Amino acid sequence: MRCGRMEKQMMPYVDGRLKISEQREVEAHLAACPACRLRVNEFRAVSGLLDELPLIEPSSAFDARVRARVAAEPVKQSWWAVFAPSPRAVLAASMLVLATIWISSRPAPTDHSLNVAVNPANIDPNDLPVLENYDILANFEPLTDLPQPVQGDDSDEVDGNQPM
Amino acid sequence: MLDVKAGDEQSFALLLQRYRSPLVNFLYRMVRNREQAEDLAQEVFIRVYRARADYVPSAKFTTWLFRIGTNLALNSIRDTRYQRMEISLDAPVTADAEEGDERTLDVADKHPDIEQHLVEEARKAMIRRAIDKLPEKQRAAVLLHKYQELDYGEIAKILSCSESALKSLLFRAYEALRVELAPLVAGTK
Numbered sequence: 001m002r003c004g005r006m007e008k009q010m011m012p013y014v015d016g017r018l019k020i021s022e023q024r025e026v027e028a029h030l031a032a033c034p035a036c037r038l039r040v041n042e043f044r045a046v047s048g049l050l051d052e053l054p055l056i057e058p059s060s061a062f063d064a065r066v067r068a069r070v071a072a073e074p075v076k077q078s079w080w081a082v083f084a085p086s087p088r089a090v091l092a093a094s095m096l097v098l099a100t101i102w103i104s105s106r107p108a109p110t111d112h113s114l115n116v117a118v119n120p121a122n123i124d125p126n127d128l129p130v131l132e133n134y135d136i137l138a139n140f141e142p143l144t145d146l147p148q149p150v151q152g153d154d155s156d157e158v159d160g161n162q163p164m
Numbered sequence: 165m166l167d168v169k170a171g172d173e174q175s176f177a178l179l180l181q182r183y184r185s186p187l188v189n190f191l192y193r194m195v196r197n198r199e200q201a202e203d204l205a206q207e208v209f210i211r212v213y214r215a216r217a218d219y220v221p222s223a224k225f226t227t228w229l230f231r232i233g234t235n236l237a238l239n240s241i242r243d244t245r246y247q248r249m250e251i252s253l254d255a256p257v258t259a260d261a262e263e264g265d266e267r268t269l270d271v272a273d274k275h276p277d278i279e280q281h282l283v284e285e286a287r288k289a290m291i292r293r294a295i296d297k298l299p300e301k302q303r304a305a306v307l308l309h310k311y312q313e314l315d316y317g318e319i320a321k322i323l324s325c326s327e328s329a330l331k332s333l334l335f336r337a338y339e340a341l342r343v344e345l346a347p348l349v350a351g352t353k
Contacts, residue, residue, distance in 0.1 A: 011309075011334040012316070042342040045349045049291055050310050050341075058188045062202055066180055066209050073213065 001029040006036050014043050176216075180209060183226075186312060187233055193307050194237040195244075196296055204240060208233045224318060231322045234304050241300050287348060294344035302337035309334055 001009075006029065012018045013026045030037045187208060192201035211232055295303060301323060308319045320330045342349055 007335045008328055008331045011331055011338065017316070039339075039342075042349050043338045046338055046341045046345060047310065049287075049345055049348055050295075050306070053193070053288060053291055055185070055189050056192055056198065058184050058205070059202060062184060062188070062206070063180060065202075066184075066206050069206060069210050070176070070213050073210070 001025050003029075003033060003036055006039075010036075010040060010043065014040060014047065176213060179212070179225075183229060184209075187229065190230065190307055190312060191233055191237055193292075193295060193311070194234075194300075194303060195240055196292070200240065200244075204233065204236045207236055223321060226312070226314065227318045227321050230308060230312065230314070230318075234308075234322050238300050238304070290348065291345065294341050297344060298337055298340060302333055302340070305330060305333045306337045306341070 006026070009018065009022065009026050013023065018026065030040060184205065188201055188205045191204045191208075192198055195201055195204065208229065212229065295306065298306065304323060305319060308314050308322060314322075316327045316330055320327045323330065323333075325333070
């Protein structure tokens, strides 16, 4: 192993995190290289010096400040809440949807004017709409209140020379 | 964190209790200002709280936590690069001297061996200065490696680099530290 390769191996070696095969390779190099051996020893010394720095404790108000900021955070709403501003609106919208579904599920009335190829002899009179069913028209009471048609004669022809 | 995601406020309190000290210490050693370190640590916890609904345990929580902290620290350092206070040898010497935590040392102090105490404080100041002189990313790598005892994979994710690049980063950082701390290193032999 050359000194250049030690750059990536030295810290794991100092930390004891090399595989056994890699460790043996590094130790073989250290045995033959005083400069790298000195460097490893000084890296260990530096690590020991870093241990001398004391820890600090967070101030007594730290937790209270974090809690205060958490309490000030806006409450998150679900995205669908934007579309449901009130229970009444939700109920009204639901009723509308149900009504739409019910209406669209009803069978559509058939349009006989389009059935040009139907044989009249095969039509069931009970299927005819009201205005085409003479039996209904004959017995339809409101029609009895209509004025009788006026009988017309030749003297009623209009003379274009007479004033209106 | 999954309990926090489910809305358990007590779990968030436990996370706060468990990670506030390591996080504040890491940030303090990064930015070298206690008040700023606590502000940044609070910001980290607020961001964790805000992101709780989207949390996916694809990585360790500590990796995620320290990644947020590292990014905030690096941004803060860059923003205040010319405003950072320097630790001065002429500053009043105090017991347990940390910025913002000073008290006057007098003859009737509790420490009987004043000279030994001064020597220890000078050593700590020298070590802090040496860490402070490191480029930000090397500094973050050393702090995460030494004080948080995270493995190389986690630190690499936090610093957004490969493990190989991280090992080189640590090598260069320790190389700089051993030069800067040569008088102290020689004394340990």
